[in-house]
Amino acid sequence: MLTNMTSLTEFCIQLPKVEAHAHINGSLSPQTLRELVARKVDMNPELAAFTIPDSLDRIDDFFALFKFIYQLTDDESSVAHATKRVMEEFAADGVRYLELRTTPRANLAKGMTKQSYVKTVVSTIQRDCPGTMVTKLILSIDRRNTLEEAQETVDLAIQFAKETNMVVGVDLCGDVMKGSFLALKPAFERAQQHHFNITLHFNEVKENIPEAPDLLSIHPDRLGHATLLDDLSRNTIYQRNIPVEICMTSNVFSKTVATYERHHVKELMDEKHPFILCTDDKGVFASELSNEYVLASKTFGLNRERLFEASFKAIDSIFADQETKDELKAIWLTWKKDHQYLFVE
């Protein structure tokens, strides 16, 4: 009998899942990074000297790793290849609905503008998204952006939402110790006037807490991390039922959460507050979305029924209309009916 049972890992891969917090560049797997190096190494032989870490304990410098990744995705064809591979990897891991996010980047030396960057990502999603998955895009505003740059990102969101139905939201991201939300707030308000959903990287470190009221004042549709909840943030998030994007591995390795056992998703689960298990940077942190479900299960004793419930409830928090949510829920329920044997533990 035992040999017929599916492992927890296999269950979590097969489980249909929603991924709502995934930065394209941080999601590139070691294999994809090697492919990108191979495409560029003739012109940039120094790229071959960088050791691509295959596991987390081999990374001692995240900053150097991200610098290397940005060198690999500095032209349109590399951005297209990276986006395609990220979608394929999420689909292979059982993701059925994906919201990718990225900060528009220009590299004029290689003819890439912020507009052509977004166009490349959007057309790659249209052309190469695997048939088992829906992919949408969130454009990120970096905390270091000027208001003018932030407005440019909103312009791009408006343009590509009109031309396609791909862009569904605008995000605040970047170095948590830099910039000020208030300086960028007009750009987020304009995004809202154009009916974009808003998600904000929120309260990751204690230095963020003083500006939490400003972030909450625009009524974001979701929050990323929301690691440290002071009373005002906690009350507001619970009263307004704001869903939280939860990235356990990312938080522990970024040291914003001390241990998995002390992760704040526990409180959200106890309070029956909406959350979505996500990866943040699945490449850099070497953790697929299925692994985040394994971690949640092992850390908090969630059985397979509870894992399904977490994945199913996450659908309510995606940036999509009710019709799309209902279609996804039907897919989840059919899958469950057809895979009852996987629920045997």
Ligand SMILES: [Zn+2]
């Ligand atoms: Zn993030």
